[in-house]
Amino acid sequence: LARVAARTAADLLAGPAPVRLGDVIPAPERVAADPTADFVLPADAAVRVSLDPAARDVGEQLAELLRPATGYPLPVTDVADPEGPLVLTLAGPGPLAVGVSGEVGAVDLGDEGYRLDVTTDGVRIVAVTPAGLFHGVQTLRQLLPAAIDSPTPVAERWVVPGGLIVDRPRFPYRGAMLDVARHFFGVADVLRVIDHLARYKLNHLHLHLTDDQGWRIAIDSWPRLATVGGSTEVGGGPGGWYTAADYRRIVRYAARRHVTVVPEIDLPGHTNAALVAYPELAPGKIPPPPYTGTDVGFSYVDPADERTYDFVADVLGEVAALTPGPWLHIGGDEAFKVRGAAYTGFVERAQRIVAGLGKTVVGWHQLAPAAHLDGRVLQWWGTNGDDPDIAAAVRQGARLILSPGNHAYFDMKYAPDTPIGHDWAGLIDVRRAYDWDPGTHLTGVPADAVLGVEAPLWTESVTSLAEIEFMLLPRLPATAELGWSPRAAHDWVGFRDRLAGQGPRWDRAGIAFHRSPDVPWS
Numbered sequence: 304l305a306r307v308a309a310r311t312a313a314d315l316l317a318g319p320a321p322v323r324l325g326d327v328i329p330a331p332e333r334v335a336a337d338p339t340a341d342f343v344l345p346a347d348a349a350v351r352v353s354l355d356p357a358a359r360d361v362g363e364q365l366a367e368l369l370r371p372a373t374g375y376p377l378p379v380t381d382v383a384d385p386e387g388p389l390v391l392t393l394a395g396p397g398p399l400a401v402g403v404s405g406e407v408g409a410v411d412l413g414d415e416g417y418r419l420d421v422t423t424d425g426v427r428i429v430a431v432t433p434a435g436l437f438h439g440v441q442t443l444r445q446l447l448p449a450a451i452d453s454p455t456p457v458a459e460r461w462v463v464p465g466g467l468i469v470d471r472p473r474f475p476y477r478g479a480m481l482d483v484a485r486h487f488f489g490v491a492d493v494l495r496v497i498d499h500l501a502r503y504k505l506n507h508l509h510l511h512l513t514d515d516q517g518w519r520i521a522i523d524s525w526p527r528l529a530t531v532g533g534s535t536e537v538g539g540g541p542g543g544w545y546t547a548a549d550y551r552r553i554v555r556y557a558a559r560r561h562v563t564v565v566p567e568i569d570l571p572g573h574t575n576a577a578l579v580a581y582p583e584l585a586p587g588k589i590p591p592p593p594y595t596g597t598d599v600g601f602s603y604v605d606p607a608d609e610r611t612y613d614f615v616a617d618v619l620g621e622v623a624a625l626t627p628g629p630w631l632h633i634g635g636d637e638a639f640k641v642r643g644a645a646y647t648g649f650v651e652r653a654q655r656i657v658a659g660l661g662k663t664v665v666g667w668h669q670l671a672p673a674a675h676l677d678g679r680v681l682q683w684w685g686t687n688g689d690d691p692d693i694a695a696a697v698r699q700g701a702r703l704i705l706s707p708g709n710h711a712y713f714d715m716k717y718a719p720d721t722p723i724g725h726d727w728a729g730l731i732d733v734r735r736a737y738d739w740d741p742g743t744h745l746t747g748v749p750a751d752a753v754l755g756v757e758a759p760l761w762t763e764s765v766t767s768l769a770e771i772e773f774m775l776l777p778r779l780p781a782t783a784e785l786g787w788s789p790r791a792a793h794d795w796v797g798f799r800d801r802l803a804g805q806g807p808r809w810d811r812a813g814i815a816f817h818r819s820p821d822v823p824w825s
């Protein structure tokens with residue numbers, strides 16, 4: 304009792320929570336703050352979680368997030384235990400009764416939504432799926448003081464602002480792409496990028512695994528792709544590639560964070576590294592020299608040779624077998640030397656190969672003129688949102704992932720003096736990354752044809768994890784908010800101020816972000 308009394312006195316002295324309930328990125332769908340209901344995490348707190356292995360693992364991850372900075376033991380126990388103020392519960396599917404701002408209604412939390420209640424007694428997160436619980440945990444993390452990102456114990460009053468959040472995503476697909484072909488990045492770097500995605504409720508990592516400058520995944524049936532094709536990169540460095548075990552590790556790490564890996568094998572262009580390894584695939588069977596420059600559009604596998612389709616089927620078959628997620632990305636961009644019917648014929652065969660493997664085909668929007676295949680997804684990277692081929696493909700049932708080059712290409716410079724990056728699609732400061740609407744961006748593409756958004760990071764000029772983080776942060780949270788938050792929540796000034804609150808968290812975590820001048824960093 305004496306301890307409880309002492310804590311209460313200290314809490315009264317310490318005043319209100321430093322973070323407000325709405326200070327979350329991406330902005331939640333509904334927020335009802337109750338400043339009388341702040342909760343302070345005690346040193347003897349436990350995490351209680353539903354009896355489900357995947358839910359239990361989310362509870363373990365919550366404890367793992369909180370232990371370093373708090374220094375608290377945070378045991379993870381069964382939800383039936385009476386003790387422990389942090390409770391994660393799986394609810395059955397269907398509408399959940401909620402009352403936000405006095406209005407009582409029912410909300411279907413769906414596959415990824417959650418409800419988070421903070422009262423003086425504790426924090427309760429309810430979701431229909433472990434993914435929903437995981438997203439709720441990311442929100443809770445942002446509601447704690449910034450010092451929660453410290454890797455070592457900090458003396459802090461671990462206060463969570465009181466009230467209720469009911470939240471779910473606007474779009475099902477929210478992602479980022481990492482080009483590991485132009486420069487190779489090892490497994491540890493990729494895992495760290497996955498951490499950044501998870502923090503902002505992004506749920507897809509697209510890996511651009513092959514390009515002219517390098518082939519980055521071992522293929523048993525065509526071993527020289529990796530051993531020969533993987534040994535180069537832009538600028539002449541040593542390159543590298545993922546073994547099947549490396550790739551599985553990435554997939555597993557991502558899955559634990561409710562992130563799906565989308566592997567891309569770029570075809571029929573962007574294939575110089577494959578042709579160096581297997582000149583029999585090259586037009587005229589002429590072995591090309593390895594390429595370590597940054598031009599595009601010169602290479603292609605021979606669409607007129609049947610051997611090419613053996614290669615495509617073998618490679619896609621092995622990658623599909625390693626990939627639990629539903630997507631297989633076949634590239635299709637900038638195959639400038641494969642024109643007209645040669646191009647569409649190649650793409651149509653590749654699309655059928657993917658479907659035959661039980662996967663959903665994704666490709667850059669250049670795929671549009673090829674015949675429709677049920678379920679196919681086109682990834683838009685243009686800078687002018689008016690493309691009749693796209694509108695026609697959508698009318699036939701194609702869905703779109705939006706990565707407009709002039710808003711979502713985070714290899715673009717922030718400003719003229721940004722030390723790395725391109726500017727062919729313009730300069731992209733944080734405001735430009737934020738100020739567009741995926742629901743209305745493309746002419747002839749209604750919001751219900753939009754699967755979601757993705758921020759690609761091409762790496763011709765990006766050579767290290769620090770440079771990856773510099774280009775992604777602080778722009779990636781803008782993509783996350785466009786993909787998750789209701790359009791009604793869109794507000795540059797509000798976003799900018801919430802983004803400023805992320806800076807101290809990244810500082811604590813040792814993340815090398817760009818201090819964009821359009822954000823009021825404290």
Ligand code: TNX
Binds near residue numbers: 599637712763
């Ligand atoms: C275009 S956009 C490419 C990439 C380059 C990028 C550089 C697209 C599908 N292809 O090959 O890396 O520009 O910004």
